[in-house]
Amino acid sequence: MTEPDFLTATRAAYDTASALYAESIPELFHAGPLNRAMIPVFAELIRAAGDGLVADVGCGPGHITAYLRSLGVTAFGVDLSPEMIALARGAHPGIRFEVGLMGALEVEDASLAGVLANYSIIHTPPERLPETFAEFHRVLAPGGHLLLAFQAYDHPTEPAEAFDHKVSLAYRYSPDHVAELLLKAGLAEVARLVCAPGEDPQRGFPQAHLLARRTA
Ligand SMILES: C[S@@+](CC[C@H](N)C(=O)[O-])C[C@H]1O[C@@H](n2cnc3c(N)ncnc32)[C@H](O)[C@@H]1O
Numbered sequence: 058m059t060e061p062d063f064l065t066a067t068r069a070a071y072d073t074a075s076a077l078y079a080e081s082i083p084e085l086f087h088a089g090p091l092n093r094a095m096i097p098v099f100a101e102l103i104r105a106a107g108d109g110l111v112a113d114v115g116c117g118p119g120h121i122t123a124y125l126r127s128l129g130v131t132a133f134g135v136d137l138s139p140e141m142i143a144l145a146r147g148a149h150p151g152i153r154f155e156v157g158l159m160g161a162l163e164v165e166d167a168s169l170a171g172v173l174a175n176y177s178i179i180h181t182p183p184e185r186l187p188e189t190f191a192e193f194h195r196v197l198a199p200g201g202h203l204l205l206a207f208q209a210y211d212h213p214t215e216p217a218e219a220f221d222h223k224v225s226l227a228y229r230y231s232p233d234h235v236a237e238l239l240l241k242a243g244l245a246e247v248a249r250l251v252c253a254p255g256e257d258p259q260r261g262f263p264q265a266h267l268l269a270r271r272t273a
Pocket residue numbers: 064067068071082114115116117118121135136137138141157158159160174175176177180181
C-alpha cells in the first residue's frame with residue numbers, strides 16, 4: 058500500500074532535524090513546569106490502575122518516555138523517524154524504542170494502560186485525526202488514559218489551522234474539536250489544561266494538554 062505523503066514528508070523532516078531537536082527540546086521540556094504539568098497526573102492515574110504498559114507515540118528522542126519511567130510508569134517509545142529512534146536508544150539504553158506509526162501501532166487490542174502523544178498529532182492532517190483516535194481507542198484497555206499535547210487554535214468556527222512549524226508542516230487544533238473527535242472514538246475527556254498564548258514566546262499560540270479515558 059502506498060504511504061500517505063504527510064507521513065513520508067514528516068519522517069524525512071524529522072530524520073534530518075533529529076540531532077538538532079535532541080540538543081534543544083528535552084532541555085526546554087524539563088525547564089518549563091507547565092509543559093509537563095499533566096504528565097505526573099497521567100502517571101499517577103496509570104499507577105493507580107495497576108501499572109500497565111504505556112506507549113509514548115511520536116516519542117522523538119525519548120526524553121518524555123524516560124520521564125514517565127522516572128515517575129514509575131512502564132513506558133516505551135514509538136516514532137516514525139528511524140533517526141529519532143536511534144537517538145532515543147542511544148540516550149536511554151534501558152528503554153524500549155521502536156520505529157512505528159501512531160496510526161498503526163504494533164500492539165494488541167486493549168493491551169495498553171495509557172497512550173501519550175506529546176506534540177506528535179500536530180503533523181497529522183485534520184481529516185486523518187479520526188482514524189488516529191480510533192487507533193488509540195483500539196490499543197487502550199477500557200479505563201485506559203490518553204494524554205495529548207498540541208498547539209491550540211481558538212477560532213469560533215474553524216476547527217484547525219495549518220502553521221509553519223520549524224521541522225515540518227503542522228496543524229493546531231481547537232481543543233473542543235479534538236475533545237469531540239475523541240468522544241466519537243470512545244475516549245471521553247477527563248480534564249484539560251490550556252496555557253495562555255503569552256506563555257509561548259515563540260509563536261504566541263495557546264498550548265493544550267487534554268486528558269481522556271477510554272469508556273468501558
Ligand atoms: C514535535 S515532535 C515531538 C517529540 C516529543 N514527543 C516531544 O514532545 O518532544 C513530533 C514527533 O512525532 C513524530 N511523529 C509525527 N507523526 C508521527 C506518526 N504518524 N507516527 C509516529 N510518530 C510520528 C515525529 O517523528 C517527531 O519525532
